[in-house]
Amino acid sequence: MISVRSTPFVTSQVDGHIINASGVVPVSASRFVFIDNSDPRALLELNLNPDGTQDGPIVRRHLVGLAAGALSDPEGIARVDTGAGFDLIVTSSLCVKSAPPPGKVHAHDGLVRIRYTPDGDLHADPMHGFRDWLIACHPALPAAAQLSPDQSGLNIEGVAWDPSRRALLFGVRSPVTAGRIPVLCVCLDTDAPWSTTALQPGPELSIEKSDFASPQGIRDIEYDSARQEFLVVLGRSLSLGTAPFQLCTWDGTASSxxxxxxxxxxxxxxxxxxxxxxxxxxxxxxxVDDAGGFAVLNGA
Structure with a gap:
């Protein structure tokens, strides 16, 4: 058993708050972009030395082009390679906010495309109406979309690009049922304008896992292009759950x-x-972890 321990970021705070890291992608062999889910107006960059230690401070990359509320509670990030470079796509948790007003659901929302450049601010292009579109396309979601995460409401905590399907795969933390963890497949026409008209529902996918009395959900998912498989972090589905974090690989088709x-x-x-x-x-x-740290695992 390999034990993984977090190392605090050299810069553990940005703009006065502890970095709440969630979702990470490589943009070069030594540079990684990740989300601070308490800061929807920027992405953060982590540079690594060859020995896996941090090289310099965390760099904040401001997002331009986002109106207030266009992205809230960001949780997942995917890299999509294109002919002209690559885009980064960030998803919100899409969950109901913790204390919605009586009789009205206020939810986190946002699916944002970002054209990556090595330096400076990053241009962000939000997709309007994504949460409503996703809910309408999946019969199991409308009821969950009205509930908070700890009521087994809709809660997305990862997104990955599936190059074989030309699709975004959204990792569901909740709702999960009877050991079945849904993976929402959304086919994307990368050449079309950035709107819900570029989307099509993909096949139904899921991971079957019921080792623990407390249910697990997906805490992040990312495609490993070198091995043509997905890395998946599983963890407790509900905040009071007891299921541990686990690292898995998945071929994108099998339930196991x-x-x-x-x-x-x-x-x-x-x-x-x-x-x-x-x-x-x-x-x-x-x-990356949400207490302001990171870890590198070699030989996995």
């Missing part, structure tokens, strides 16, 4: 996953972002 022999130190590590580090040889993986 392969659980890797990895243990996250519960006192230091709450992984909510995972990505393979580009390069040949044995796989190395970077994790």
């Amino acid at each position: 996953v392969t659980v890797l022999d990895v243990k996250f130190e519960p006192s230091t590590m709450k992984p909510e972002g995972v990505a393979a580090i580009p390069g040949g040889g044995a796989r190395s993986i970077v994790f």
Whole structure:
């Protein structure tokens, strides 16, 4: 069993608050972009040395083009390679806010496309009406979309690009039922204008896993292009659950996953972002956690 322990970011705070990291993707062999889900107006960059230590402070990359409320509670990020470079796509949790007014549902929303450039501000393009579109396309979601996460309401905590399907895969933290964890597949026409007209519902996908009395949900999902499989972090579905975090691989089609022999130190590590580090040889993986830290796992 390999034990993974979090190392605090050299810069543990940005703009006066502790970084609440969630979702991470590589933009080069040593540079990674991740989300601070308490800061929907920026992405953060982590640079790594060859030995896996942090190289310099966290860099805040401001997002331009976002109106107030166009993105809230960001939880997942995916890299989509295009002919002209690559885009980063960020999703909100899409969950109901913790204290909605009586008789009215106020929910986090947002699916945002960002054209990555190595320096400076990043241009962000929000997709209006995405949450409503997604709910309308999945019969199991309308009821869950009215409930808070700890009532088994809709809660998305990861997104990955599936190049074989040309689709975004949304990892569901809740609702899950009877050991079945849904993965919402949304086909995307990357050449079309950035609106819901570019989307089509994909096939129904799910991961079957029922090892624990307390249900697990997806805490992040990311595609490993070198091995043509997905890395999936599972964790408790509800905030008071007791299921542990686990690292899995998934081929994107089967209902079963392969659980890797990895243990996250519960006192230091709450992984909510995972990505393979580009390069040949044995796989190395970077994790970010929502207590302001990261970890590198070699030879996974």
